[in-house]
Structure formats: structure tokens, C-alpha cells
Amino acid sequence: MKKTLLISMVTAALVCAFALPSLYAVDAPGDMVLKAPAGAKMTKAPVDFSHKGHAALDCTKCHHKWDGKAEVKKCSAEGCHVDTSKKGKKKPTSFYSAFHSKSDISCVGCHKALKKAKKATGPTKCGDCHPKKK
Numbered sequence: 001m002k003k004t005l006l007i008s009m010v011t012a013a014l015v016c017a018f019a020l021p022s023l024y025a026v027d028a029p030g031d032m033v034l035k036a037p038a039g040a041k042m043t044k045a046p047v048d049f050s051h052k053g054h055a056a057l058d059c060t061k062c063h064h065k066w067d068g069k070a071e072v073k074k075c076s077a078e079g080c081h082v083d084t085s086k087k088g089k090k091k092p093t094s095f096y097s098a099f100h101s102k103s104d105i106s107c108v109g110c111h112k113a114l115k116k117a118k119k120a121t122g123p124t125k126c127g128d129c130h131p132k133k134k
Helices: 002-023 095-100 107-116
Strands: 032-034 047-049
Touching: 095 107
Parallel strands: none
Antiparallel strands: 032 047
16 A cells, blocks of 8 residues: 555656656747847857747846746847947947857857767857857
8 A cells, every 4th residue: 555655656756757847848939040239340140040949048148037937028128238339249238248258158159068978969169059150
């Protein structure tokens, strides 16, 4: 009797751990193009980004201020990564640093960390993400 109860409880816990998160999963937008905010000068071409290609990641890995409930805001919204000046490029509030910093919550930082750990490959050089302007 105790063994059956234990097995039932472990099974229920596993179902909750793996099935319940999918009930609350957010439908990520489809593929998109990442551009600098209005008024900012881009020196390289915009980046094609695939949410589907990153579906295995926890959304808060990139959207680190998101609470999982409200609508996801753009990186440049609500005062997060709004600095588009050349002088502020390395600051955490910089739009550039949101994608290019060494931190593993930025695109470049995450891809380099994965490459170093030999877990996955992804673009790590400018031209890999920013196609040549035509």
C-alpha cells in the first residue's frame, strides 16, 4: 500500500513538473527583425531573429525583467535599454549592450558561452547576424 502511494505521488509530481508549465507557456512571436529604436543610427544591417529557434530557452533568459504574466515589452521600452549614444554603448542601459555585452543575458554573450561550453553553436561574429548591406 505504501509503495503504491509513493509511486502515485512521484508520478503526480512529475506530471505537475513537466505538464503544468506548458499550460502557462507563452506563445512567442514568430520570426522578427531586430532594429535599433527610432532615431538611432545603425552602422550594420538589422538582424533576422527566430523565436522558434530559441524556444528551448526560458523566456526570462533574454527578457530578464519580465514577470511571466504581463505582455513582454521591447528592450528599448520602459527605460530599460534606451541609451543609443555612442558614448553610452557599454552601459547596461545601452540598446547596443542588450545584444552585444559579455553578459550571458545578451545574444553575443550567450552564444559565446554556449560555444565555449561546446553545448551549441550560434553566431558570434558581426557578419553572422548582420548581413552585408546591399
